[in-house]
Amino acid sequence: MKTCSRVKMGSRLKLLVLTAGVCMSLTVGCGKSENKYTYRDAGIEALNAGDYESAIASFDEAINASNALVGAFDIDVLKYRAEAEYRAADYQAASDTYGILIQVDKERPEYLNMRCVSKAQTGDLSGALDDYKRAAELDTEKNAPGRAEAILAAGAALENQGASAEAMTLYESAQAEGIENAELYNRMGLCKFGEKDYETAITYFAQGLLKPDAASVPDLIYNQAVAYEYKGDFDKARELMEQYVAGNSSDEEAARELEFLKTR
Template identity: 35%
Template sequence: MTGSGQRGYDGGRRFYGGRPGSGGAYRGAGGKRSSAGRRRRRKKRVIKAVIAWAVCVVALVVVAAVTFHLAGYLTTSKIRQYRASGLEKLERGNYSEAIEDLDLALEKAGKRTGFKVDVLSYRAEAEYRLQDYDAAVYSYELLLEMEPRAPEYRYLQSLCYSQMGKTDQAIDAYQKGVLLEAKGELAPGKEQALMAAGGACVDNQEYDKAMKFYSEAIKDGMGDGQIYNQMGLCQVAEADYEGALDSFNQGYEILVTDYNLGSGVLPSQAAQALKEESDADYSLLKELTYNRAVAYEYLHQYDKALALLEEYVSVFGKDEDAQHEIGFLRSR
């Protein structure tokens, strides 16, 4: 019994590691595993730290990006609000207030060239309607800096100069616009600029210069009723009554045939169609009818002049000048 117990005790000692202090197999093996484990634990801690740092960096980048895009969105939203407010005021005729809002939109537009061109165009229009022609000319100059090959800005400058009575500048701006145009092109504002520049020449009694303008326009395919009417007025002023009658008649024919009314149609037949379609063309029909009658009178074709004036009154109503001419012609 005792021997069995001793063997059991010895076996226990052998199980726990052999001789005391010998650093038996268990201790030696256990020591190696402990060192490797510490290294693994340090490695894991480093990896976790790196991952945490990376997560923080990504989070910061995401926050910065969201903040940047949000700021950009808010800025874009704000400048579009200014633009929309400016256009609304422009439509209502509040031109000064429209310009203020459009200026705010331009200040915040940064490098958005397309947006700036759009807003500047509306600002120039508001300045023109406000009759601040110098400001409008400057706005169109800014537009030309961004779009130097756009002839319409030169034509619109020409309109401004014409309104200011600056005939030479109006002609110069118009001619610069023509040079920018591609062959066969008709840029917006060209015809209005032509008429305004020619009108400024007429106001200054520079009829030869005006006639040169109108003749060039006809060669370029712009010969509409209004241009021929303006030519006729210049010819009347120069006492070229035959030339004037020819111009008025050509203008009249172009106007009515544009409405498929046929050559030689009477004003009474043309008036209804034009009145329903275009107030501007109706007014031109009225003016050409009167001018043709006056040209006949200057050429001593009194019967034709009287017949046309009487029809003029029946279609367009009585006016003092027409009644005076009718009285004169009837007395003859």
């Protein structure tokens, strides 16, 4: 007997010191201050080039070269460092750096949104949900950076807690706000799949495949194939699974699923 766990959940979405420690680490000799902009610029260049480890190292040098307590320059560098850590897939470090930003630059929804996403990537779904809720309270205009990503992370947290209906409500509200991306439709399809509403799930997966960023969510094709299988349309399921396997030859689970479908 096959179970719903076979659908793919899709992309999911370092507190170095406490605030006092941050201030101490940013207080160094005046002789270094002339280097901080050079370090920051080098970090930005490395970040744009995709060399995230070098970027992080340069941003740390920039912070160490700062000769004052936490100010606008240091906050700017911390933002870049958090972005580099997230892109480097060091989600715990990113979460902690966003935590520092919240401490030294107040509770801003954009920081909470990105800490939400980072926490979700570390598996701290409860913490991610808390950050999303707080960001939503502060973001009265519903346009803070990272909002769409945070909604997906919060929705995944709700699904993990067994609150799929609440997650679906969240996704639908995001859709009503004009948030449109492939992963949102993937999540909506998964919610309907979990309710055994395979026809609606298929519709959401199909809508996701029409989005400009569909290539970033290959699970849409796989999940659509599984939904067709559960619906009893094995020919369509096999066709879609063949399409998925053709582009994801290393997915052994999908290859086994395709062999099964060939026997139906």
